[in-house]
Amino acid sequence: MHTATTLAPTAPHTVRPGVPVMRVVVPTKVIVAWAKILGAVAILAVLLWRVGTGPFLDGLRLINVWALVAALAIGGLTTVCCAWRWSIVSEGLGVRLPLGAAVAHCYRSVFLNSTLPGGVIGDVDRAVRHGKDAGDVGRGVRAVVLERTAGQIVQAVIAVIVLFACPSPVQRYLPVASAVAIVAGALVYAATRVLPRRGPSRFARAMRTAERDVRDGLFANGNWFGILVASSVVVGGHLAMFVVAARTAGATAPLSLLMPLTLLALLAMGLPLSIGGFGPREGVAAWAFAAAGLTADQGVATAMVYGALALVSSLPGAAVLVARRLRFSGRSFREGQLGG
Numbered sequence: 001m002h003t004a005t006t007l008a009p010t011a012p013h014t015v016r017p018g019v020p021v022m023r024v025v026v027p028t029k030v031i032v033a034w035a036k037i038l039g040a041v042a043i044l045a046v047l048l049w050r051v052g053t054g055p056f057l058d059g060l061r062l063i064n065v066w067a068l069v070a071a072l073a074i075g076g077l078t079t080v081c082c083a084w085r086w087s088i089v090s091e092g093l094g095v096r097l098p099l100g101a102a103v104a105h106c107y108r109s110v111f112l113n114s115t116l117p118g119g120v121i122g123d124v125d126r127a128v129r130h131g132k133d134a135g136d137v138g139r140g141v142r143a144v145v146l147e148r149t150a151g152q153i154v155q156a157v158i159a160v161i162v163l164f165a166c167p168s169p170v171q172r173y174l175p176v177a178s179a180v181a182i183v184a185g186a187l188v189y190a191a192t193r194v195l196p197r198r199g200p201s202r203f204a205r206a207m208r209t210a211e212r213d214v215r216d217g218l219f220a221n222g223n224w225f226g227i228l229v230a231s232s233v234v235v236g237g238h239l240a241m242f243v244v245a246a247r248t249a250g251a252t253a254p255l256s257l258l259m260p261l262t263l264l265a266l267l268a269m270g271l272p273l274s275i276g277g278f279g280p281r282e283g284v285a286a287w288a289f290a291a292a293g294l295t296a297d298q299g300v301a302t303a304m305v306y307g308a309l310a311l312v313s314s315l316p317g318a319a320v321l322v323a324r325r326l327r328f329s330g331r332s333f334r335e336g337q338l339g340g
Contacts, residue, residue: 037117037275040117040274040275043279043282044278044279044282047282047283047286047300050286050296051300055296055298056301059250059302062250062305063309064248067245070240070244071244071313072313072316074237074240074313075237075310075316076313077233078233078234078237078238079110079313081234082106082234083099083102083103084099084226085147085226085227085234086147087099088226088227089147089217089223089227090102090140090147091223092217092218092220092221093139093142093213094139095134096134097143105126105130106126107314107316108122108125108126108320108321109122109126111315111320111321113277114310114311114314117275119272119274119277120272123148127141127143127144127145128141130144142217146214146217146218150227151231154228154231155267156267158232158263160178162259162263163260163264166257166259167257167292168260168261168264168288168292169291170260170264235266239259239263241309242258242262242265243259245306245309246302248305248309249298249305250298251289251298251301253294257292260288261289261292261299264285265285265288265303269281277310277311278307281306281307285299285302285303
């Protein structure tokens with residue numbers, strides 16, 4: 001005869017007074033960063049599922065020496081123009097930046113953006129470095145934000161003009177989209193005009209600083225003209241690189257058809273969902289090429305070749321990184337000898 005055994009219920013877990021409780025808190029920035037990476041991976045996975053690996057590899061096999069030389073030349077021109085624009089804005093904000101130093105910073109920034117997830121780490125790096133060198137990190141960061149924003153606005157305007165002028169899959173939607181964008185911009189501008197600028201509050205100080213930065217960085221001393229020219233050349237360089245990529249990948253469509261398609265892919269690169277630039281660009285290129293009567297395979301191949309050429313054009317930035325590291329190591333070694 002077995003005796004029944006009664007098990008006492010387990011006491012709930014209690015926290016003893018004075019014992020610290022460990023909580024795992026994941027920062028929002030980490031969540032956002034992983035969301036961006038996963039978004040890019042998801043886009044590339046869908047493309048692999050729909051078109052296979054062929055378009056991703058075929059275009060890369062067709063890259064030749066002339067395409068690489070063109071990429072380095074175009075990349076050099078666009079990098080110098082980006083540096084010139086940055087130097088103009090920085091000078092307007094009172095944080096002087098010589099053109100030579102700006103070119104080196106921009107090459108390093110482009111290389112980091114091309115090799116690291118997110119596509120903006122290089123810009124953050126050059127903003128902080130310049131701010132530290134100038135003794136004002138805040139102004140250094142604001143200069144980069146302002147010049148990047150100006151460049152994006154010029155690119156958007158050029159894109160609208162080209163998309164209106166040339167046939168594209170989005171041409172029929174442009175009037176409505178443009179009207180919505182104009183109304184939204186007018187509302188934002190009106191809101192900024194009525195928001196308070198006086199007083200000691202943090203918001204009021206931020207509004208005054210932003211207004212002063214826009215005035216001094218973009219419009220003082222005719223800065224707007226140099227910024228417009230530099231930004232236009234940068235957009236033209238990116239378009240030229242995309243055309244080289246399309247021709248290298250075997251696309252024979254006329255320029256009047258390729259230009260709007262490449263602009264759509266360039267605009268997609270502005271989305272914060274990329275891994276070294278790859279992701280939305282390939283997805284939009286596949287859709288745009290297919291919608292324009294070409295093939296999604298050609299779109300993916302062109303975007304992949306563009307990504308490879310853009311990486312090659314950024315390689316001088318790797319040399320800048322190595323040179324800076326060697327210079328820093330040499331200085332540390334000399335200081336160590338003097339200290340010894």
